Amino acid sequence: MRKNRIMDFSGKKVYVGIDVHKKTYSVCCRCDKQVVKKATMGATAGRLVDFLKFHFAGAEVYCAYEAGFSGFILHRVLMANGVNNLVVNPSSIETAANDRVKTDKRDAAKVSEQLEAGRLKGIFVPTLEQEQQRLVTRTRAQLVRERTRIGNQFKSRLSQFGLIPHDDETKMSKAFIDDYLNQDLAAPLKQSLSVLARVWKSLDMEIEALKREMAKIGAEQRVAIIYQSVPGIGPVASVVLALELGDMSQFRNERTIFKHTGLIPGEHSSGEHIRKGHITRQGSSRLRLLLTEAAWKAIKDDPKLAADFNRIAHKRGKKRAIVAIARKLIGRIRACLRKNQTYELGFGMAA
Helix, strand or coil: CCCCCCCCCCCCEEEEEEEECCCEEEEEEEECCEEEEEEEEECCHHHHHHHHHHHCCCCEEEEEEECCCCCCHHHHHHHHCCCEEEEECHHHCCCCCCCCCCCHHHHHHHHHHHHHCCCCCCCCCCCHHHHHHCHHHHHHHHHHHHHHHHHHHHHHHHHHCCCCCCCCCCCCCHHHHHHHHCCCCCHHHHHHHHHHHHHHHHHHHHHHHHHHHHHHHHHHCHHHHHHHCCCCCCHHHHHHHHHHHCCCCCCCCHHHHHHHHCCCEEEEEECCEEEEEEECCCCCHHHHHHHHHHHHHHHHHCHHHHHHHHHHHHHHCHHHHHHHHHHHHHHHHHHHHHHCCCCCCCCCCCC
């Protein structure tokens, strides 16, 4: 039986697309515009490094995988072992209009092909310390969503038995919950509500504890203080932005910040005609929502931003106008951070 020979890739460039799953990595390797190796292995970064070193010794290896649940551990291990790697936004992977088949191997092949063609750009990868610091704000955001879900279930039980209208918009609170638990209700309903109440209150307590921790971070970091000086950005949002965007020095220019936050408009070009479309939504949805909410508040406090909003809205509508204001706000904040100065209404920086 003929033995498999290890091909010599010394001095060549090899492009590896990785489709990351919880239990497996699917890889597709290309060299000189041809697929030279495909494999599926257990999802262990060390195993992938050994695979690449064994098959492509002496080659210059470039890898890429989509950002997702796995975070950046794989990226850090690859880079530490001399393997170039990009973590890319999933929505930036090009897909043909008639390509409706999605498998792990096909996804890995797409990534490797587009990586070799130079059509992929990596997202910003935080340091391990930065990623861990973000856990405070991200955990709080997760708990807030869970508290909302439990609160909706509590109201749903009340609505089910005609105790409140189905479209009740009363804000959930301890007082609201206790008011119904103190009523004379049927035992099964009261038991169900009591369970949900305990979960809601427990979540509320943890959220408040994390909020206090965020307040400490905000008071200690000059960057967070600058963010909070911006109209529309409160204590919680300022810490989120401080930990997610920092002083923005990692971004080459404003356009890269817009891309990271998902506030860059799409572009459709045909011949000499260039048309700007809706935002790409390729960046962080969390940051995009936070910044657009801040923009809505900022136009109420900053006369110059309000004038810009009205001018753009008159021509292009309010939705596009508020995105434009969010981008303008980012530019002003960046200028404040670069000069280590707080924000001033109407001008952007304090003297």
